[in-house]
Amino acid sequence: MSESxxxxxxxxxxxxxxVFLGIHLGYMxxxxxxxxxxxxxxxxxxxxxxDTFWLVSYLILLVxxxxxxxxxxxxxxxxxxxxxLKFINGLIGIIGFLALIxxxxxxxxxxxxx
Amino acid sequence: MKVTFKIWRYDPAKDVKPYFQDYTFxxxxxMTVLDCLYYIKENIDATLAFRASCRMGICGSCAxxxxxxxxxxxxxxxxxxxxxxxxxxxxxxxxxxxxxxxxLTPLFEKHKNVKPYIIPENEQEFINPTGEYSQTPxxxxxxxxxxxxxxxxxxxxxxxxVGTTPDFPGPQALAQAYRYNADxxxxxxxxxxxxxxxxxxxxxxxMAGACAEACPKGVDPALAIQLFKRSFFFTGRKxxxxxxxxxxxxxxxxxxxxxxxxx
Numbered sequence: 001m002s003e004s005x006x007x008x009x010x011x012x013x014x015x016x017x018x019v020f021l022g023i024h025l026g027y028m029x030x031x032x033x034x035x036x037x038x039x040x041x042x043x044x045x046x047x048x049x050x051d052t053f054w055l056v057s058y059l060i061l062l063v064x065x066x067x068x069x070x071x072x073x074x075x076x077x078x079x080x081x082x083x084x085l086k087f088i089n090g091l092i093g094i095i096g097f098l099a100l101i102x103x104x105x106x107x108x109x110x111x112x113x114x
Numbered sequence: 115m116k117v118t119f120k121i122w123r124y125d126p127a128k129d130v131k132p133y134f135q136d137y138t139f140x141x142x143x144x145m146t147v148l149d150c151l152y153y154i155k156e157n158i159d160a161t162l163a164f165r166a167s168c169r170m171g172i173c174g175s176c177a178x179x180x181x182x183x184x185x186x187x188x189x190x191x192x193x194x195x196x197x198x199x200x201x202x203x204x205x206x207x208x209x210x211x212x213x214x215x216x217x218l219t220p221l222f223e224k225h226k227n228v229k230p231y232i233i234p235e236n237e238q239e240f241i242n243p244t245g246e247y248s249q250t251p252x253x254x255x256x257x258x259x260x261x262x263x264x265x266x267x268x269x270x271x272x273x274x275x276v277g278t279t280p281d282f283p284g285p286q287a288l289a290q291a292y293r294y295n296a297d298x299x300x301x302x303x304x305x306x307x308x309x310x311x312x313x314x315x316x317x318x319x320x321m322a323g324a325c326a327e328a329c330p331k332g333v334d335p336a337l338a339i340q341l342f343k344r345s346f347f348f349t350g351r352k353x354x355x356x357x358x359x360x361x362x363x364x365x366x367x368x369x370x371x372x373x374x375x376x377x
Contacts, residue, residue: 004307004346007317075320078313082279085313 010071016064020057049110062103070096117141117192119150121162122203124210132210134201135159141192147202148176148187151214163213171330174266178214179203184268184328205271207280221267224283228291228309233302239357247299247355260293260338262331269325269335281314285325285335288316292338295345299355307346316342 031039038044048054074092081088116138124132137154145153148166155162166176169188176187180202181195192200208216234240269285270276276284283291291306310316319339326336 002311003313003315003317004311007343008347075318078318079275079278082281082314 174264177266257296272324272328289335289338
């Protein structure tokens with residue numbers, strides 16, 4: 001993929017983060033204003049985990065945050081080691097993929113009632 | 115006012131590493147840093163090497179690191195710096211040839227890579243022109259600011275990305291690529307985009323904005339880079355420059371004459 005497309009996706013991921021991180025933070029920290037009853041209570045966390053809206057939200061948030069963060073990390077590493085492009089791309093790809101699998105597992109396992 | 119100039123000295127033929135040498139003398143009001151360097155060379159130390167040409171901020175030869183900022187020596191009033199010790203070093207991010215002389219080869223190589231010239235739609239028209247292109251003032255405004263670049267290299271010296279990634283084209287080349295892309299006589303946008311759309315290219319700019327601050331001509335390469343980035347995703351239709359056919363008729367007898375030479 002061309003560098004311009006990678007950068008474009010990085011910006012798109014930032015916009016997605018603004019929306020979904022906003023929903024997440026709003027729900028968690030504005031609970032008194034929104035009238036949410038203790039969002040950190042175990043039963044509430046479990047109920048939320050089994051809700052399709054939250055499943056989709058968390059997956060989108062996970063993918064966007066991972067892509068945005070990994071692209072940023074790649075940029076920083078490239079700045080320090082500009083000659084190691086292939087190695088850095090591979091490393092970032094593997095770390096990102098493993099984090100995606102782990103994150104998705106947690107979200108999906110909660111959804112199916114684990 | 116007595117001013118001490120701490121000047122970077124380095125002669126690769128005899129010095130192992132660079133050092134600063136002090137020169138103190140009376141600086142008169144109105145003297146630029148370049149005037150002071152000429153004073154040192156003519157009266158104190160003839161071995162001092164620096165580069166300068168036009169003395170009026172046009173050629174860009176005398177860009178150097180004055181009091182830790184890239185500036186043109188010919189445009190910098192020595193007393194206006196407000197310090198009685200003025201430190202002068204060669205531009206950073208370049209190889210040092212001797213004393214205050216940097217090797218600007220990478221600057222010109224990067225500049226050349228982005229094809230900084232008008233690439234015509236029809237090459238024949240440029241070889242055998244049948245007319246001349248006209249531009250409206252608004253079309254000229256699209257690129258005029260970026261056309262004021264004098265290739266002094268100050269922006270590359272200020273750029274943190276060039277410091278860490280020597281292959282990064284840098285603000286000068288990127289601003290010039292955008293300057294020609296924005297010109298409605300030009301059709302080389304795709305060719306220039308290919309040159310900079312790579313992992314060490316345009317996208318490595320992290321908007322420090324130091325280049326815009328360093329530019330002595332107000333070119334604002336940081337703005338050009340952001341506009342260039344935008345042009346990858348939001349491509350507005352560029353109006354083509356109009357070709358006005360040349361008037362091949364011979365001037366009528368007794369028509370407009372060239373002015374008479376004056377004594």
